[in-house]
Amino acid sequence: MEHGQHAFHSDLRLFLSALIGLAASGLDRVVTARVQYRTGPPLAQPFRDLVKLRHKETLIPDGAAPAVFLGAPLVGLAGVTVAGSILWSAIFLPGDGDLGDLIVVLYLLTLPSLAIMLGGFASANPLASLGGAREMKLLLACELPFLIALLVPVIHAGYEIRLGAILSAQAEGGAVAVHLSGALALVVGVLWMQAKLGLVPFDLAEAETEIGGGALIDYGGPPLAVYRLSHAMLLAVAPLFLMALFLGGAPPTLVGFAGGLVKFAAIIALSTVIRNTNPRLRIDQALRLFWGPITALAVAAVLLALGGW
Amino acid sequence: MSAAALKAVCNAPWVFHCSTGSCNNCDIEVLDCLCPRFDVERFGMLLAGSVKQADVLLVTGSCNRKSAARLKRLYEQIPKPCLVVAIGECAMSRGIFIESYNCPVPLDHIIPVDLYIPGCPPKPEAVLAGIVRLVGRVTAKGDRAP
Numbered sequence: 001m002e003h004g005q006h007a008f009h010s011d012l013r014l015f016l017s018a019l020i021g022l023a024a025s026g027l028d029r030v031v032t033a034r035v036q037y038r039t040g041p042p043l044a045q046p047f048r049d050l051v052k053l054r055h056k057e058t059l060i061p062d063g064a065a066p067a068v069f070l071g072a073p074l075v076g077l078a079g080v081t082v083a084g085s086i087l088w089s090a091i092f093l094p095g096d097g098d099l100g101d102l103i104v105v106l107y108l109l110t111l112p113s114l115a116i117m118l119g120g121f122a123s124a125n126p127l128a129s130l131g132g133a134r135e136m137k138l139l140l141a142c143e144l145p146f147l148i149a150l151l152v153p154v155i156h157a158g159y160e161i162r163l164g165a166i167l168s169a170q171a172e173g174g175a176v177a178v179h180l181s182g183a184l185a186l187v188v189g190v191l192w193m194q195a196k197l198g199l200v201p202f203d204l205a206e207a208e209t210e211i212g213g214g215a216l217i218d219y220g221g222p223p224l225a226v227y228r229l230s231h232a233m234l235l236a237v238a239p240l241f242l243m244a245l246f247l248g249g250a251p252p253t254l255v256g257f258a259g260g261l262v263k264f265a266a267i268i269a270l271s272t273v274i275r276n277t278n279p280r281l282r283i284d285q286a287l288r289l290f291w292g293p294i295t296a297l298a299v300a301a302v303l304l305a306l307g308g309w
Numbered sequence: 310m311s312a313a314a315l316k317a318v319c320n321a322p323w324v325f326h327c328s329t330g331s332c333n334n335c336d337i338e339v340l341d342c343l344c345p346r347f348d349v350e351r352f353g354m355l356l357a358g359s360v361k362q363a364d365v366l367l368v369t370g371s372c373n374r375k376s377a378a379r380l381k382r383l384y385e386q387i388p389k390p391c392l393v394v395a396i397g398e399c400a401m402s403r404g405i406f407i408e409s410y411n412c413p414v415p416l417d418h419i420i421p422v423d424l425y426i427p428g429c430p431p432k433p434e435a436v437l438a439g440i441v442r443l444v445g446r447v448t449a450k451g452d453r454a455p
Contacts, residue, residue: 029350038348045321045353052321052364055314057388059361208358220361220388 017084018229021236022046024264028235028272035276046232053225061218063124072119073219073226079111080230084237090163091240091249091260101161102150105241109196112230113139116198116205119227120215131214134283135198135205141290142195142202145188148298152176152185153245155305167249175248181304186246188298190267193238194274195286197231201278202286210280239267314390318364319444321353322392325363329380329416331370334430335397339367341433349437352444365392365440371399371406372416384420392443395422396436398429 026043033040042048060066086100086108113135120132153176154161157169176182195202206214213219216227243249243263250260281289328336342349343356357363360383372380384393395416398404406412416422426439 033348033350036345038345039351040348041350041353048317048320048353052317055311055317056364056390059386059388206358208356213358213362216362217359218361220359220363224362 013085013088014081016088017081017233017236021232021234022050022229024235024239024268025232028268028275031269031272032276035272046228050225050229053220053228054222056221058221058223059218061123061125064218065122065124068118068122069218070223072115072122073223073230074115075118076112076115077226077230077233079108079115080233080237083108084233084240087163087237087240087244090167091244092252101163102154102166102245103161105163106147106150109234109237109241110139110143112234113196115230116215116227119219119223120205123215123218125218127211127213128215128217130211131205131207131217134207135215137283138195138198138202138205138286141287142192145290145294145298146192148295149185149188149192149301150245151302152181152305155302156182163244167244170248171251175246177246179305180309181301182246184297184301184304186242188294188301189242189246190270190274191290191294193242193267194271195290196238197234197271199271200275201281203275203280204283204286207280235268239264239271242267318390318392321355322365322440322444323355323357323363324349324365324367325357325360325383325387326367327369327380327383329368329370329372329376329400331397331399335369335400338430338433338436339369339396342436347433347437349440352441354440360386361388363387363391365394366420367394367396368400368416368420368422369396371403371409371412372414372419373406373409373411374413377414377419380416380419392423393420394424394426394440394443396426397431398427401425401427404429 023043025046026041029045030040030043058070060069083105086105116135117132117139120128120135153166153170156173156176156179157166160166160169170176177186198205204210204214206216208214211217216224219227243260247263250256250263326336326339341347354365360366364387366384366387368380370376395401399406400416403409403412403415424439424443426436428435431439
């Protein structure tokens with residue numbers, strides 16, 4: 001009985017990331033349109049895109065490795081689904097929140113990037129390989145400062161890496177971002193999210209106007225739908241991760257839930273504004289940005305956190 | 310081709326734009342459709358970077374001997390179901406190139422065409438009206454337009 005109930009919760013959590021992610025990505029497209037003085041698509045457009053892609057033919061390019069080409073998108077989807085599921089339990093079912101810690105979630109969140117790389121390299125297309133190589137460099141670039149910035153909530157929680165412990169420490173002592181160190185770490189986190197999601201200024205792995213879709217150039221139909229679904233889910237999971245680490249999550253009360261919704265919308269809105277007001281960086285510029293100033297910022301945040309700020 | 314698949318395609322048609330040797334006027338008018346004033350994303354349309362991600366092939370130009378083979382290859386690479394739209398006089402009937410040694414056959418002898426949008430070049434309003442009519446006709450009849 002208890003097991004059945006738990007399974008039901010798990011299913012719900014799997015759907016929740018997809019549902020919220022697709023809604024967030026629809027909202028992102030509408031807001032983008034409004035920023036550009038357009039009307040924009042209906043809010044449900046990402047759903048319609050997925051339904052359409054599901055109806056299309058699956059093409060495997062000549063010379064591609066079919067198993068990797070078709071398997072890679074599923075690996076990414078699995079990673080983001082499990083990461084989302086762990087975060088939902090940590091935030092909404094605090095007693096159940098010791099399922100995984102920071103490191104597990106971070107590891108699972110590298111799987112979508114890995115899937116893009118694998119898919120790109122498996123498609124036997126020079127532009128796709130270029131996109132895959134860029135995705136790899138971008139992953140190396142953005143993970144370094146973010147890993148350092150992750151130490152800030154860990155330090156504030158008394159050297160705990162369990163998500164549940166970090167959340168309960170924030171429930172007692174206030175959100176991490178209220179401290180100066182937490183605010184700086186959150187800035188690093190937002191830039192990490194932007195790179196993780198491949199949004200402008202870090203959309204260089206797809207770069208439609210430059211390398212025609214990059215790593216995903218040879219994908220169409222159902223496999224592309226899986227990529228788009230995992231991207232949409234990442235759009236729900238990445239802000240949720242930042243919320244849990246820096247903004248105190250969403251405590252399971254009515255006020256806490258409303259506050260969580262506001263925080264989530266604020267992070268999405270910030271990401272949309274960044275993506276609409278910036279040009280695309282070259283990969284060397286992105287690397288220099290992340291390993292230079294952003295890493296320095298992250299180190300400064302850790303030092304401040306150690307000093308009790 | 311099932312009616313459900315076509316309806317799904319018409320709900321989110323991603324377009325791939327192919328110029329087979331046009332004078333560039335039609336292409337400029339097509340680009341206008343994507344800009345804020347006409348905003349085709351209202352109908353769920355997006356410009357696809359790769360033909361593998363496209364649902365609608367927009368063809369401009371009079372399709373000469375060189376581009377005909379390439380156009381055929383592009384058509385083969387679009388995951389089906391897909392729709393083909395001929396934009397402008399040249400794509401419809403070869404326009405002023407009808408007597409040219411280099412344009413032996415009109416576009417619809419090379420690949421099947423679902424919609425013709427006349428004009429030299431057609432205004433963005435005409436392109437939009439044509440595409441909206443195509444989407445309406447396909448979803449109403451549940452069958453490929455003649």
